[in-house]
Amino acid sequence: MTQQYEPAKSGEERPIIIEARNVSFTYEGEDESTALPAVNGVDLYVREGEYVCLLGRNGSGKSTLAKLFNLIFAPDSGEILINGRTVVEDKMTDDELFEIRRTVGMVFQNPDNQLVATVVEEDVAFGPENLGVPSAEIRERVDEALALVGMSEYAKTAPHMLSGGQKQRIAIAGVLAMMPRCIIFDESTAMLDPGGRADVMRILHRLNRERGITVLNITHHMDEAVSADRIYVMNEGRVMTCGTPEEVFCDVAALREAALEAPAGTELLYELNGMGGDFPLPSLDFAECAEIIANKYKEKN
Ligand SMILES: Nc1ncnc2c1ncn2[C@@H]1O[C@H](COP(=O)(O)OP(=O)(O)OP(=O)(O)O)[C@@H](O)[C@H]1O
Ligand SMILES: [Mg+2]
Incomplete structure (x- = not known):
């Protein structure tokens, strides 16, 4: 392949490659008055x-x-920007x-x-x-x-x-x-x-x-x-x-509100804290979580 993209150097702020600004989208339903937006006022960006x-x-x-x-759908409101340009299909050349x-x-x-x-x-x-x-x-x-x-x-x-x-x-x-x-x-x-x-x-x-x-x-x-x-x-x-x-x-509690879980080790530390433990959160690596618990155990014995 002729083209290659430079990996980001640390500390360097890369341009935003894809961005949603206050984007909402509702699927057309049989009863549009009751249809909830599938995407509702989303702001999100990803840097190159x-x-x-x-x-x-x-x-x-x-x-x-x-x-x-991916431009399969167009937003009902808000903007999708690709490479810093707002996508407006009917105002762009092929x-x-x-x-x-x-x-x-x-x-x-x-x-x-x-x-x-x-x-x-x-x-x-x-x-x-x-x-x-x-x-x-x-x-x-x-x-x-x-x-x-x-x-x-x-x-x-x-x-x-x-x-x-x-x-x-x-x-x-x-x-x-x-x-x-x-x-x-x-x-x-x-x-x-x-x-x-x-x-x-x-x-x-x-x-x-x-x-x-x-x-x-x-x-x-x-x-x-x-x-x-x-x-x-x-x-x-x-x-x-x-x-x-x-x-x-x-924020394990917020994740649970969204029906998600933190990585297994972090969940375990969170549960232990609920039982009176005082483990630092988060540790995202399972082995590291085990080590934190083991060290606490050794301290106590
Ligand atoms: N083609 C469609 N027509 C009508 N409603 C749709 C359609 N596709 C998705 N939806 C609805 O839009 C909402 C968001 O769906 P979407 O597929 O974007 O969710 P998702 O986060 O990708 O879910 P999953 O984790 O199951 O893939 C849901 O309420 C879904 O029922
Ligand atoms: Mg999906």
């Missing part, structure tokens, strides 16, 4: 090179927001819209819905072919995208022969071959076993750290959010809280 996680219970509006960033659509790629939950061809390499080539990329460059992009997800040896394999985790890696390669600067992963590990999930998570982090690709990871798995630069929590269409993993997971 950031790794941001979006958490929230079922139905809190996460996928709807992702589709607003070229401008094309460029904006190329900025954000999406990987969904079910890889079976994303794979279109009968051979892996044709599948990965599908996106760049649609973008009109010259065939020599497509070859280069496909090879590199497959290498990035560790699937080069499966180039000639039929996707239906692959495991769920391998299929998801092919779906990621297909998005990578279009060279978006930002990728939104919408519960992309939800259907995978722990091994497949770990593989996909490693790839996400590598793409972010080594390639500088901006990541918005929508997930139910708290452990995936622990290593994020920042976290947003949505509840009933609104952003309930945002901050660093330490800030967000410290």
